[in-house]
Amino acid sequence: MSTTATTETEPETTSLADLLQRVEALEAERSKQIKKKNKLTIIAWGGNLDQIWPTTILATTAAASGMESSVFFTFWGLFAIVKPEVRITGDNWMQKMMSVMNPGSAQKAKLSRYHFGGAGPAMFKKLARDHQVATPDELIALANDLGVRLIPCQMTMDLLGLKRDDLIDGLEEPIGAATALAEMRDAAVSLFISRRRRSASRPALAERGC
């Protein structure tokens, strides 16, 4: 009798210990999990009109839908948030050249294709006016208004020689890659808006044997 009792209780105690261990392991695993928020984070890498436009449309729509919304401006994206009246930025000839090639503000953004020396963007903006679509510079102002967090990248600002004063008002303090990652980490939606890929008709230099 007593032997049966021990054999019955023994596996029970071990399974309880086993269960506790499993619960602990699960809890440890769960604490490592990331809780995603109803949030959109966009890395605005491309500063062309056809990149900054969808970036600002999505960011404002997210905010209007009650989502948290943040845009991290880096590389060419930074030129879209330069003040329109700021002409040449940077301290050395390389940075200055870069700013001449990428006129600041969303108003002056180029099209990544069919630019036609500015005729493309002008056409686009005419179409936008006719269809009552807000332009990127209007959308940036709207984003600001709706509480979209507009955050410039410190490293690329330094690289391109952009000062805080060169950039439009209403931006958050510049941040680095780790903070940008933290922004993306808890966002249910995170996007990287980049330049279009080289078209098939214009193969890359390497492909042409250069």
Place this chain on the structure above:
Amino acid sequence: MDVITRTVDAKGQSCPGPLVALARALKDARTGDLFELLATDPGSRSDVPSWAEISGNELLEAEVLDDDSFRYVIRKVA
């Protein structure tokens, strides 16, 4: 029959205009308030239901009017 608290006329505006106009109107409203959104943007037919789903507000009515414009009734929940 509930009374419409406010009409948001976003006729002529394109994406995301109507939604932004609606969100702005809802911002200062009280929970339960009813809003009427008027739009001509055909994209609003899919966008308004999506917006309601994301924002947690309730879309009560969606209809096409005689002039081919759209009318939506939204209850503020969130």
